[in-house]
Amino acid sequence: MRKQRPRGSITRQTVVEAALAVVDEHGLEGMTIRRVAERAGAPPMSLYSHFANKDGLLDLMYMEVSRRMYRDQGYDAWQTEMLALFQRIHGILLSHPNWAPLLSRPAPPIAVPLRERLLQMMTAEGATSEHAFQALSSVVLVSIGFTLVELTYKSPQGRSTLEERFERLRDWAGTRDADSHATTRDAVSKLAHFGLDEVFEFTAQTLIGGIDLSPRQRKTGR
Numbered sequence: 001m002r003k004q005r006p007r008g009s010i011t012r013q014t015v016v017e018a019a020l021a022v023v024d025e026h027g028l029e030g031m032t033i034r035r036v037a038e039r040a041g042a043p044p045m046s047l048y049s050h051f052a053n054k055d056g057l058l059d060l061m062y063m064e065v066s067r068r069m070y071r072d073q074g075y076d077a078w079q080t081e082m083l084a085l086f087q088r089i090h091g092i093l094l095s096h097p098n099w100a101p102l103l104s105r106p107a108p109p110i111a112v113p114l115r116e117r118l119l120q121m122m123t124a125e126g127a128t129s130e131h132a133f134q135a136l137s138s139v140v141l142v143s144i145g146f147t148l149v150e151l152t153y154k155s156p157q158g159r160s161t162l163e164e165r166f167e168r169l170r171d172w173a174g175t176r177d178a179d180s181h182a183t184t185r186d187a188v189s190k191l192a193h194f195g196l197d198e199v200f201e202f203t204a205q206t207l208i209g210g211i212d213l214s215p216r217q218r219k220t221g222r
Contacts, residue, residue, distance in 0.1 A: 010042045012050040016064045019057055020099065028101045033057075062107040065099050068092055072114040078121035079208055082139055085114070086204045089143040097151050103144060127213035135211045142207055150196045166194040 018040035022031050033054065037044040051057045069089050075081040093100055115136065122132035153162045166188070172178055173185040188194075 010040055010046060010050075012060065013064075014040055015042075015047055015050050015057070016060050019061050020064065020096070023061070023098045023102075024096055027098050058102065058105060059107045061099075062102045062105050063110055065092070065102055066110060066112065070112050070114040072117065078118055078125070079211075081114070081118060081121075082136070082208050083204055085118075086139055086143045086208065089140065090147050090200060093144065093147040094150070100144075100148060100151075122213055125213050126215060128215065131213070135213075139207060142203065146200060146203060150200070153196060160196050162199075163193075163195045166191075 015036065019031060019036045022035045022039050026035065033044050033047060036057070037047055040047070047057075051060060069092055070085065071088065073081055073084045075084060118136055119129060119132045122135065123129055127135070150160075153160050155161050155164075169184075170188045170191075173181070173188045178185050
């Protein structure tokens, strides 16, 4: 049992950090107010001075995760800042996979200074505001999606099953069954290693480097 803090000394930030730590350990479904209170070192009922109900606490947790993901690195180029964002989202969700379900909550909109700065930098280079917003949203969603896929590819031993699959492909490419797949054989024989880290970096560089901000006609219908 954790030692309880003096009444009135617990802050909203303390409660949110305690709740995220509980989710790290027990998952989102295993988060209870009692567990959060124990982690924070406070009586359970005292927590309700910071939120109205459990949904309110979940909204605060979503806001805190978003704040950490959208931390501004202060780069002058939007491409560099966007790459840092792409990598930071990936790193946070890999370190805290149980936080991912929070991102799908219908939480209230929040002000995101980094989003505004990135959009300003992109529109200053000729993008329309809506195109810049779509580009930024795509980068964020690809980073989240890639990380979720990466987590599903991990074996119980923590090794990527994608790497194991590549090794089997390379073994197959050395057999007579692969005689009619010369290009595949050539490719895998020249790759010393193929893992999710390499795929992630390739995806980030290709996606962000390929964003075109120049104005152009876009179809609005299907």
